[in-house]
Amino acid sequence: MLKREKAQPIFERAMKVMAKGVSSNFRYWGPTSTPVVARGKGAKVWDVDGNEFIDYRLGWGPMILGHADERVNAAVHAAIDHGAIFAAATEMEVIVAEKICAMVPGMEMLRFTNTGTEATMHSLRVARGYTGREKFIKFEGQYHGMHDYVLFSTASSSIHSLGARRSPVAVQVGSGIPKGIRDYVISLPFNDFEAVERAVKERYWEIAAIIVEPALGNSAGIEADPGFLAHLRKLCDEYGMVLIFDEVKTGFRIANGGAREAYGVISDISAYAKSLGNGYPVAAFGGKREIMELIGPGSVAHAGTYGGNALSMAAANAVLDILAASPVLANLAKRGQRLKSGLSEILSDADIPHQMTGHPNMPGFLITEEKINDYRGMARHNAEIYDAILGYLYEHGVWAEIDAREPWFLCEAHDEALIDETLNRFQDAVKAVKTSYPRHTDGAGNQA
Numbered sequence: 001m002l003k004r005e006k007a008q009p010i011f012e013r014a015m016k017v018m019a020k021g022v023s024s025n026f027r028y029w030g031p032t033s034t035p036v037v038a039r040g041k042g043a044k045v046w047d048v049d050g051n052e053f054i055d056y057r058l059g060w061g062p063m064i065l066g067h068a069d070e071r072v073n074a075a076v077h078a079a080i081d082h083g084a085i086f087a088a089a090t091e092m093e094v095i096v097a098e099k100i101c102a103m104v105p106g107m108e109m110l111r112f113t114n115t116g117t118e119a120t121m122h123s124l125r126v127a128r129g130y131t132g133r134e135k136f137i138k139f140e141g142q143y144h145g146m147h148d149y150v151l152f153s154t155a156s157s158s159i160h161s162l163g164a165r166r167s168p169v170a171v172q173v174g175s176g177i178p179k180g181i182r183d184y185v186i187s188l189p190f191n192d193f194e195a196v197e198r199a200v201k202e203r204y205w206e207i208a209a210i211i212v213e214p215a216l217g218n219s220a221g222i223e224a225d226p227g228f229l230a231h232l233r234k235l236c237d238e239y240g241m242v243l244i245f246d247e248v249k250t251g252f253r254i255a256n257g258g259a260r261e262a263y264g265v266i267s268d269i270s271a272y273a274k275s276l277g278n279g280y281p282v283a284a285f286g287g288k289r290e291i292m293e294l295i296g297p298g299s300v301a302h303a304g305t306y307g308g309n310a311l312s313m314a315a316a317n318a319v320l321d322i323l324a325a326s327p328v329l330a331n332l333a334k335r336g337q338r339l340k341s342g343l344s345e346i347l348s349d350a351d352i353p354h355q356m357t358g359h360p361n362m363p364g365f366l367i368t369e370e371k372i373n374d375y376r377g378m379a380r381h382n383a384e385i386y387d388a389i390l391g392y393l394y395e396h397g398v399w400a401e402i403d404a405r406e407p408w409f410l411c412e413a414h415d416e417a418l419i420d421e422t423l424n425r426f427q428d429a430v431k432a433v434k435t436s437y438p439r440h441t442d443g444a445g446n447q448a
């Protein structure tokens with residue numbers, strides 16, 4: 001058991017003044033195990049009790065260069081002295097927007113905001129403004145943030161609540177979301193070519209957009225089957241819908257140009273956040289000029305006190321310069337691939353049936369004998385074994401999410417030595433779990 005002498009009293013204070021003691025539901029692990037972190041540097045984090053971890057959560061993705069990156073921090077420190085927000089444009093916003101347009105294929109125009117939630121919310125609004133239609137298609141197991149419209153059939157929804165594949169049910173995530181909103185959401189299984197085509201043909205005249213995470217950043221990083229993103233592109237072209245890529249996790253992570261570059265499909269609009277600021281809160285949405293030009297007073301609404309603030313812009317400017325100057329993400333992919341292959345080899349040697357998933361810069365794996373390519377398929381994944389391995393790893397200083405839905409995130413600071421150390425500890429974890437769960441891990445991957 002990890003030390004908790006300091007974490008527990010802090011968390012008990014937190015429980016008195018913050019709902020569940022945290023600032024995000026996903027950070028709550030329960031009354032006696034919720035972590036309290038003290039600091040991070042590079043690819044490592046330390047909790048308040050001094051427990052040290054190689055970090056593969058990276059704040060759920062943003063820290064593409066690593067924690068407390070000195071180059072980004074220097075840029076932010078310099079900006080602080082000149083003020084944070086002005087209720088007016090600054091030149092730095094223009095500079096950052098120009099750099100994004102130069103880096104991302106097909107990016108003609110954008111707007112800055114602060115969070116991925118805002119970026120997807122505004123993407124949907126501008127798509128509705130452009131098409132004059134109100135509904136949209138999303139995919140099961142995809143998370144697009146916390147605004148009401150997208151809190152349906154996410155990776156927080158029970159797989160067993162989604163209805164038949166032919167007639168999927170859009171399932172509200174928790175209470176507090178007006179019933180009527182469901183009417184705007186068409187939720188479909190990912191990678192199901194036929195389901196999307198059928199839904200589009202049935203009611204394209206009321207569908208403004210298809211919003212998709214090009215790789216399931218909230219369901220093990222599962223990537224689109226060959227041709228699936230192109231299929232969405234084609235349907236959007238044929239039926240006058242806007243294709244929105246939610247690149248909050250893939251953007252500035254899987255390639256400088258994100259999924260557009262990595263998978264060769266150009267969406268009409270894309271939403272970015274996370275890696276763009278290496279931890280500082282900055283987000284953006286943008287794409288085709290013809291669509292983005294609709295945003296303006298009296299036309300399509302977008303505003304925000306903190307959008308394009310000087311500190312976030314300084315951080316984004318530094319991140320973009322670093323990504324442009326050297327092949328950070330390509331190098332990361334090599335190390336990510338080594339990690340992925342190493343994890344797979346260890347699982348195979350232990351006879352644990354599994355499927356490696358995800359782009360090497362945000363890989364994952366599932367404990368399964370059958371191929372899984374959507375959220376429904378995750379019912380075939382043995383969460384008990386996965387969580388036991390990842391739980392052991394956490395106890396022994398390697399921290400990836402103890403839940404296969406969240407991929408492992410790599411950053412520039414995960415060097416070869418850290419990957420080796422991770423693989424050594426993973427081997428120990430698999431050995432330990434194999435001893436505790438011999439029945440589950442011998443051949444049959446599914447829950448016994």
Ligand SMILES: Cc1ncc(COP(=O)(O)O)c(C=O)c1O
Pocket residue numbers: 060114115116117118120143144145146213217218246247248249273274
């Ligand atoms: C794919 C995706 N979209 C949107 C969001 C929401 O971003 P934020 O938490 O910055 O609001 C997330 C958050 O994890 C995400 O993974």
